[in-house]
Amino acid sequence: MAIIRPFKGLRPKEALAAQVAARPYDVLSSEEAKAAASGNPYSFYHVSKSEIDLPAGIDTHSQQVYDKAAENLQQLVKDGILFQDEQPSYYIYKLVMNGRAQTGLVTASAVADYNNGIIKKHEFTRPDKELDRINHIKTTLAQTGNVFLAYNDVPEVNALIERWQEHNKPLYDFTADDDIQHTIWAINTPAAVQEVTTLFAEKVPCTYIADGHHRAASASLVQKELQAAGKITSVENPANYFLTTIFPASQLAILDYNRVVKDLNGLSKADLLSRLDYDFTVEETGHHPLQPSMLHEFSMYLEGSWYRLVAKEGTYTTDPIGILDVTILSNNILDKLLDIKDQRTDKRIDFVGGIRGLQELVKRVDSGEMKVAFALYPVTIQQLFDIADSGNVMPPKSTWFEPKLRDGLLTHVI
Known part of the structure; x- marks a missing residue:
């Protein structure tokens, strides 16, 4: 069954959320990121695409780029743009695009589940892309990119998320410049946190990677390296988990x-x-x-x-x-x-x-x-599940999910 944990999210001040939020690092070029972050010192592209703050033509996989990412992340914290929640929480992330809504649960998912096949894959990963994310995680000591997971609907989980949205004020609610609305709530009472953890442990036998295979693989490899070096001494060490947002299958749409x-x-x-x-x-x-x-x-x-x-x-x-x-x-x-x-x-x-x-x-x-x-x-979500269940992988570039989660709104510090 799926092991998830709440975490102390590193996140922006409410008034600056829209300025911090950035599209995933791998869906735009360095030039596009530099243009998007122009005039905005709070943009998370300064962390996820930190080459934009270095001389043109620099090798984007050089250690200088990762060091700049860590420096920029630390500066955002030092300046009070980002802060870390004091208590572990789950987060609800709702996106609305062209009138269609999808709502997921932001969690720390167990690396062990990824290693043991509880979190199922449908793509091969490339070592060069893994190494890029490994170096980014190890240098920043944070998982800044979200892994997009899917699962077969569990009515009790859906009902809990709906109740929480009805009765609690969101942390953030803004519409980005591409007209996608982003709304986030924190599930932070001990009783509700425990209910979420228990529901997944009892009702969700597995989850499926929809998007983010390299981010998941990199988190696993970093955890393995830290464990071998004796730097992980507790099962609850944050490096034993990685940043995920888990969506019910019924709400997802795959584009061509x-x-x-x-x-x-x-x-x-x-x-x-x-x-x-x-x-x-x-x-x-x-x-x-x-x-x-x-x-x-x-x-x-x-x-x-x-x-x-x-x-x-x-x-x-x-x-x-x-x-x-x-x-x-x-x-x-x-x-x-x-x-x-x-x-x-x-x-x-x-x-x-x-x-x-x-x-x-x-x-x-x-x-x-x-x-x-x-x-x-487009591939259907059921086709994706069937392939992952069979232990096979899809041909490269088979699925495109929209809308995309934004980086910077919730970061998992390890």
Whole structure:
């Protein structure tokens, strides 16, 4: 069963929450972070993307960058911009985007659960990205990035969270510049804290990583290193836990995660369309962007026109991995026709989150940067659970979750 603990959140003054809040470090470039933090000394980008305060061109994985992150975090605390709660609490985090709300529980989840498979994964991690987060955690002595978890709904947990929102004033309630509303409450009475802990221990057999595989893996590796060095002497040491926000599955929406490719692997347009006909029904639909409307349907943008592709029977299997549209695309087009064997390392392919819309695909192809684009129908949350339960992993860049949690509102100090 899931082990969670309350923690003493490091968080901003209420009046400064909107200025501190920053998008996750890995969804924007250094240049974008620098522009977003311009004129705002309180922005958490000074911690999560601290290269913005160092000379242009610096290696973002250098120790100087991590040292600057620690310095900036300490300065925010010294200046009273951030402070740490005096008692361990759980926190409720509600996000509203385009009228749709999702509400999660911010907790410290057990590293042991991650190691033992109680927290289930669906992606491989890359050592270079793990090392980046390891160095950031070890230098700042804080987990500044949230791991987004999901779980099958538990009515008692949902009811407790709803009651708390009804009867308690939020710590923060603001709408960010992207029109996403962020509201946070603290569950801080001993009775309520104990109720939450017990409910998860009795009612939640496992949780699933929706977003944040590298952050979770890094927390585990830091804990292992500290334990080997004899620096963890108690089971309740904060390093035995990592920062998570856990959402009920019924409230989550996964967006499409689309692909753009630089060339046709020596094929002409006519060659590609002819070869696609073996595995797909192909229909040209015109110049207007076409969003796939069901599983196994794809949209392709090539030389100014959109095409509807529907996978034929026999091009996929019914196992949890084989039935995924990202697998169908990978096996029957990217690998078979375009010779892209490893999407994680091949420089000819790039990925575009569905939040950017199909116009982003048009833009990148029409600019000449890319030759062809493919739009996919989103993976379902049940597909994600099925794959994690089976012990398999999804192809890279299969899921895109929105809205994103903000960094800086709650930090877990280790």
